[in-house]
Amino acid sequence: VQSSGPQAAITESYFEHRQMFGSNWVELWSKSPNPFLTAVLPITEGVGVELADISFNSNSSHLGEIAMNILFRKRRAALRLSLESATFMADNPNWEEASQLVELFEELSGKIRLVAERVPKSQECSLTFHLAPGPYDFGKVTRQLVREEILGAGDFYGVTRHRADSAITVDKSAKCPGGIFVRLQRNFPGEAQFPHIAMALLEDEKEALHLLGIYEIP
Amino acid sequence: MIPGLAVPNEGYANGLNGHTHMPAIGFNSITVRDRATAIPKTSSLANLFPYDRECKRESMTGLLQPSSLQLFTNRHLAQRHSAPQPLTEHFTAAQLALRELSKLADRFRHKSRHELEKTWLAEHRHEYRGRWIALDGNRLLATAACAKEVFAQVASHKPTPLVTQIPEQELPFAGW
Numbered sequence: 001v002q003s004s005g006p007q008a009a010i011t012e013s014y015f016e017h018r019q020m021f022g023s024n025w026v027e028l029w030s031k032s033p034n035p036f037l038t039a040v041l042p043i044t045e046g047v048g049v050e051l052a053d054i055s056f057n058s059n060s061s062h063l064g065e066i067a068m069n070i071l072f073r074k075r076r077a078a079l080r081l082s083l084e085s086a087t088f089m090a091d092n093p094n095w096e097e098a099s100q101l102v103e104l105f106e107e108l109s110g111k112i113r114l115v116a117e118r119v120p121k122s123q124e125c126s127l128t129f130h131l132a133p134g135p136y137d138f139g140k141v142t143r144q145l146v147r148e149e150i151l152g153a154g155d156f157y158g159v160t161r162h163r164a165d166s167a168i169t170v171d172k173s174a175k176c177p178g179g180i181f182v183r184l185q186r187n188f189p190g191e192a193q194f195p196h197i198a199m200a201l202l203e204d205e206k207e208a209l210h211l212l213g214i215y216e217i218p
Numbered sequence: 219m220i221p222g223l224a225v226p227n228e229g230y231a232n233g234l235n236g237h238t239h240m241p242a243i244g245f246n247s248i249t250v251r252d253r254a255t256a257i258p259k260t261s262s263l264a265n266l267f268p269y270d271r272e273c274k275r276e277s278m279t280g281l282l283q284p285s286s287l288q289l290f291t292n293r294h295l296a297q298r299h300s301a302p303q304p305l306t307e308h309f310t311a312a313q314l315a316l317r318e319l320s321k322l323a324d325r326f327r328h329k330s331r332h333e334l335e336k337t338w339l340a341e342h343r344h345e346y347r348g349r350w351i352a353l354d355g356n357r358l359l360a361t362a363a364c365a366k367e368v369f370a371q372v373a374s375h376k377p378t379p380l381v382t383q384i385p386e387q388e389l390p391f392a393g394w
Contacts, residue, residue, distance in 0.1 A: 009302035094303060095311035099318035106326050114333065132302055193330070195323035202312050209305070217309040 008134035008214060011176050015090040015127050017197065019109065019190075022121030024084040026063065036081055037068060039111040047104060048074045075101055079108055086112050086120075093127075098198055106194040120190040126183065127201050131212075133178040141213050142170060142180075161211075168208050182208050331355045335380050348386040352379045 028035055037054070044054070053071040060066045067082040076091040088105045113119055131138075142157040151157070158171035166186040173179035184204040188197055209217060334355040342358075352359040352372040359379050360371035372379050 007304040007306060009304045010308055011302040095308060095315040098312075098315040099322060102319060102322055106322070110326070110330065110333070131305075134304075193323065193326050195319045195326060198319055199316065199323075202316070205312075206309075214305065217305055 006132075006134045008136055009132045011130045011132050011179065013092055013094075013127065013129035015088075015093045015125075017088045017105070017123065017125045017194075019086045019088075019112075019120035019123050021084050021086075021116060021118055023118065024063075025116050026083055028115065029066070029083055034068070035115045036112065039115045040070065040079075040108055043104070043107050043111065044070060044072070047072050072104065075104055077101060077104065079105075081112065095202075102194045102198050109194065122190055123188040123192055123197070124185070125188060125197055125201065126185045127204070128181070128183045130173045130176045131180045131182060132176050133180070136212070136214065138172075138178065138180040138212065144213075145170075145211070166204065168204065168211065170208065170212065180212065182212075184208060331377075339382075339384075343384050346384045348384065350381065350383045352381045354379045 049070060049072060053073065055069045057065055057067045057069070063083055067080050070079045070081075072078060075097070076093070078089045080087040080089070086109065088108070090101055093101060139156045142159065143154075145159045146157045148154075156172040158169070160167055160169040165188075166184070169181075169183040169185075171181045171183075173181040175181075184201065186197075186200060186204060188200070206217060209215075331354070335353050338353060338356045338358070346361060349361050349363065350365050350368040351361045352368050352375075354375065354377070359375060360368045362368045362371070365381065365383065368381055372381065
């Protein structure tokens with residue numbers, strides 16, 4: 001890799017983590033004031049959340065659609081709390097701010113567990129990003145991941161590697177010319193906490209880049 | 219996008235110049251200016267947030283889950299695009315973040331254990347009145363009539379468990 005030329009760079013990324021609790025908390029949700037909102041409000045105050053950033057899907061047609069949404073603009077993150085799951089999202093998460101984001105999500109998760117009086121049954125995490133090629137020819141790299149004599153010649157190949165608790169997908173980026181789209185998915189046990197989840201994701205990131213022939217990472 | 223709604227004059231639509239069919243948001247109501255009507259505050263703001271074209275495109279590439287679409291609205295997307303981050307910078311920052319994450323992991327593990335112990339004590343203390351107990355989170359490790367016996371039973375347990383005596387009789391609170 002030429003150090004003077006353009007480097008491979010992440011142009012855009014998105015993180016979504018869902019905690020499934022296996023049973024609903026309809027009885028808690030119908031209390032007034034909503035105990036979940038009361039519990040998480042003190043956390044939101046410290047990160048610039050305004051009232052307009054909190055909403056309920058009150059026009060939902062069934063219980064499965066009911067959710068409380070909180071947008072954390074300062075952290076480019078959001079929480080969606082439904083009647084049986086909590087989804088944490090972050091837009092363009094980066095490692096410089098990882099500890100702040102992890103702290104926020106773990107605090108929120110802790111409050112939800114406390115109010116719901118249960119721990120998640122399982123957790124699913126997804127991190128996706130677009131990678132600009134820099135000096136790499138990702139078309140050539142992905143050609144090595146498939147059997148072209150069976151698949152037929154192509155400019156670029158998309159591949160998913162599934163394992164029992166994780167999956168790595170690489171595909172041609174629809175946004176970044178010559179770039180690649182990477183999706184990392186991993187399941188975690190219910191008791192896993194965000195610091196461990198973040199550390200596992202870092203290992204997955206490195207593994208995905210190694211699959212793409214990128215080894216020049218610290 | 220909701221047809222027939224007026225140009226905003228305030229609120230969250232900053233950065234959306236050019237969109238001519240957005241509702242104006244006040245503190246307690248959403249005013250539809252060209253119809254001079256108001257949608258009460260109980261209406262869901264999330265349902266009024268328009269789905270952005272970019273959101274839809276991302277959804278097709280798998281970047282966004284459908285459930286996320288309502289949250290990442292035009293307002294948010296207007297602020298989202300940051301400069302591309304070279305991989306070397308990305309992973310240098312990640313190495314630094316790992317140290318912080320390890321500290322956070324310890325802190326949250328301790329906190330979570332403490333909360334489980336508090337909950338266990340609240341639920342079970344009446345069963346062990348006058349006894350000494352050792353707890354690790356919500357696991358009862360040992361119980362005995364005296365502290366020495368409990369400490370002997372958990373001497374090798376890691377991490378160090380909570381050892382405490384449940385009072386024989388709870389003192390009634392009589393105010394300050």
